[in-house]
Amino acid sequence: MSTVAHTTAKSWTAPVVKPRREQVPASGNLCEFCTAKCCRYFALQIDAPTEWRDFEIIRWYMIHGDVALFTEDDEWYLLVYNVCRHLLPDRRCGIYETRPQICRDYTTDECEYEDDWVYDRYLETPEQVIEYAEAVLPKKKGESVRSPKPALLPVIG
Ligand code: SF4
Numbered sequence: 001m002s003t004v005a006h007t008t009a010k011s012w013t014a015p016v017v018k019p020r021r022e023q024v025p026a027s028g029n030l031c032e033f034c035t036a037k038c039c040r041y042f043a044l045q046i047d048a049p050t051e052w053r054d055f056e057i058i059r060w061y062m063i064h065g066d067v068a069l070f071t072e073d074d075e076w077y078l079l080v081y082n083v084c085r086h087l088l089p090d091r092r093c094g095i096y097e098t099r100p101q102i103c104r105d106y107t108t109d110e111c112e113y114e115d116d117w118v119y120d121r122y123l124e125t126p127e128q129v130i131e132y133a134e135a136v137l138p139k140k141k142g143e144s145v146r147s148p149k150p151a152l153l154p155v156i157g
């Protein structure tokens with residue numbers, strides 16, 4: 001959702017620039033300058049993968065679409081990008097009075113307001129999961145470090 005006001009021939013509105021966290025006064029509300037990032041995904045902690053079978057399960061998660069994987073302090077998380085059904089077009093919560101406890105407990109103190117957030121590890125495709133597994137798992141004797149070559153295309157006669 002764009003926060004930039006557009007220019008028209010008849011009127012001009014200064015573009016709204018997202019302030020840095022420290023620029024928002026204590027009396028202000030950080031969420032008013034945010035695209036409701038925390039209402040557009042959920043993350044589940046998973047066991048750290050240690051063998052091929054674990055990575056195969058993660059690959060299976062990730063072939064389902066808008067799913068990624070990240071780690072923080074060596075804890076592994078599945079990240080599912082899915083907008084909460086109660087997020088209103090104006091980015092307010094549609095069930096504020098009865099929102100889940102996890103939403104009530106979440107604060108802006110360490111939230112992902114900033115746009116330069118980085119993870120310790122971030123894998124966003126099933127192919128990256130396999131490449132990562134190939135890089136960190138021990139090789140079987142005689143096994144190549146490279147992925148198997150794809151089948152050749154048939155020659156049309
Ligand atoms: S808590 Fe943080 S990430 Fe969530 S809407 Fe407010 S500023 Fe945005």
Ligand code: SF4
Pocket residue numbers: 038039084085086087088092093094095096099100103
């Ligand atoms: S219930 Fe409300 S606060 Fe919680 S994720 Fe949905 S829109 Fe956000």
